[in-house]
Amino acid sequence: MSEQWLDEIRWTADGLVPVIAQEAKTAKVLMVAWMNRQALRLTVEQGEAVYWSRSRQKLWHKGESSGHVQVVKDMRVDCDKDVILLEVEQKGGIACHTGRHNCFFYQLQEQRWVEVEPVLKDPKEIYVSAAQDK
Amino acid sequence: MSEQWLDEIRWTADGLVPVIAQEAKTAKVLMVAWMNRQALRLTVEQGEAVYWSRSRQKLWHKGESSGHVQVVKDMRVDCDKDVILLEVEQKGGIACHTGRHNCFFYQLQEQRWVEVEPVLKDPKEIYVSAAQDK
Numbered sequence: 001m002s003e004q005w006l007d008e009i010r011w012t013a014d015g016l017v018p019v020i021a022q023e024a025k026t027a028k029v030l031m032v033a034w035m036n037r038q039a040l041r042l043t044v045e046q047g048e049a050v051y052w053s054r055s056r057q058k059l060w061h062k063g064e065s066s067g068h069v070q071v072v073k074d075m076r077v078d079c080d081k082d083v084i085l086l087e088v089e090q091k092g093g094i095a096c097h098t099g100r101h102n103c104f105f106y107q108l109q110e111q112r113w114v115e116v117e118p119v120l121k122d123p124k125e126i127y128v129s130a131a132q133d134k
Numbered sequence: 135m136s137e138q139w140l141d142e143i144r145w146t147a148d149g150l151v152p153v154i155a156q157e158a159k160t161a162k163v164l165m166v167a168w169m170n171r172q173a174l175r176l177t178v179e180q181g182e183a184v185y186w187s188r189s190r191q192k193l194w195h196k197g198e199s200s201g202h203v204q205v206v207k208d209m210r211v212d213c214d215k216d217v218i219l220l221e222v223e224q225k226g227g228i229a230c231h232t233g234r235h236n237c238f239f240y241q242l243q244e245q246r247w248v249e250v251e252p253v254l255k256d257p258k259e260i261y262v263s264a265a266q267d268k
Contacts, residue, residue: 005245020154020163027161029154032217044242077247078237079230083166085238096213103212104219108178111139113211 006037010082016052019084021095023102024073030095031103033062035084047072049086066126068092099123140171144216150186153218155229157236158207164229165237167196169218181206183220200260202226233257 009017015037021030033051035043039059042050046061049070053060063069074087096103098119105117143151149171155164167185169177173193176184180195183204187194197203208221230237232253239251 002245005242005247008247018152018166020166022163029156029163029219032152032154032212044245075242076238077240077242078166079232079234079239080237081240081247083237085163098213100213103214103217104210105213106211106215108139108209108211111136111178113139113142113215 003041006040008081009037009040009077009084010080011037012082016054017082017084019049019051019086021049021070021086021088021090023090023095024087025089028102029104030070030088030090030101033060040084043072043086044075049088063091066092066094066097068094068126070095094120094126097123097126099126137175140174142215143171143174143211143218144214145171146216150188151216151218153183153185153220155183155204155220155222155224157224157229158221159223162236163238164204164222164224164235167194174218177206177220178209183222197225200226200228200231202228202260204229228254228260231257231260233260 011017016034018032019035020032023030036052039050039052049062051060051062069091070088072086072088076085099121100117100119105115106113107116145151150168152166153169154166157164170186173184173186183196185194185196203225204222206220206222210219233255234251234253239249240247241250
């Protein structure tokens with residue numbers, strides 16, 4: 001199988017590419033994470049988002065501990081081929097490890113970052129196992 | 135004026151933060167670029183996106199040469215405070231330097247990146263001056 005499409009990505013010096021996950025039904029930007037070559041290959045093969053966790057330095061099948069997997073509906077790359085945009089179905093309606101729908105819950109209001117999105121589920125209830133989904 | 139909100143951003147080692155520009159009226163992700171501290175401050179002060187051009191190593195008031203400015207409608211930061219999401223009004227309806235509406239015009243189709251968005255305006259007509267808007 002040709003891997004030309006993977007070769008075309010302009011990976012960072014660390015071999016990563018930033019990925020935006022956007023929810024298909026709401027068009028909300030859910031989160032940004034990173035993929036390495038294997039994560040991107042697996043994402044396409046499995047049809048679910050697999051990221052590279054920079055903090056844990058390992059592959060991270062999003063939702064592996066929380067159940068909040070992201071089913072891939074569409075994949076784009078930008079003009080410079082250095083940012084990927086995933087259109088996903090967000091299982092459980094929660095993308096953020098804080099238990100919110102998405103990670104962009106701080107809004108700038110008069111020079112302050114104010115939380116404007118509710119916590120839908122207590123992270124303690126989301127992560128029954130040890131590993132945080134991040 | 136307090137700059138606490140700027141101090142809270144988790145800047146990269148290079149003093150930058152990635153910024154997603156999303157179009158307010160369509161919810162389309164237009165582009166991703168970078169800001170340094172001054173760019174972010176100016177963006178808020180002026181109400182229009184000001185990025186840091188990594189290729190030109192200078193502040194880049196988006197649309198300065200093309201007229202395709204981005205009027206800021208909302209600003210968010212994510213849970214880790216290391217990615218910014220701008221909701222913008224895209225003047226001229228063209229965000230990409232290739233003359234397309236947005237930069238995410240390559241779609242993955244059977245392991246190939248295929249262009250799926252039309253060029254709305256020839257870049258030669260957009261950039262009458264020397265500096266490319268990028």
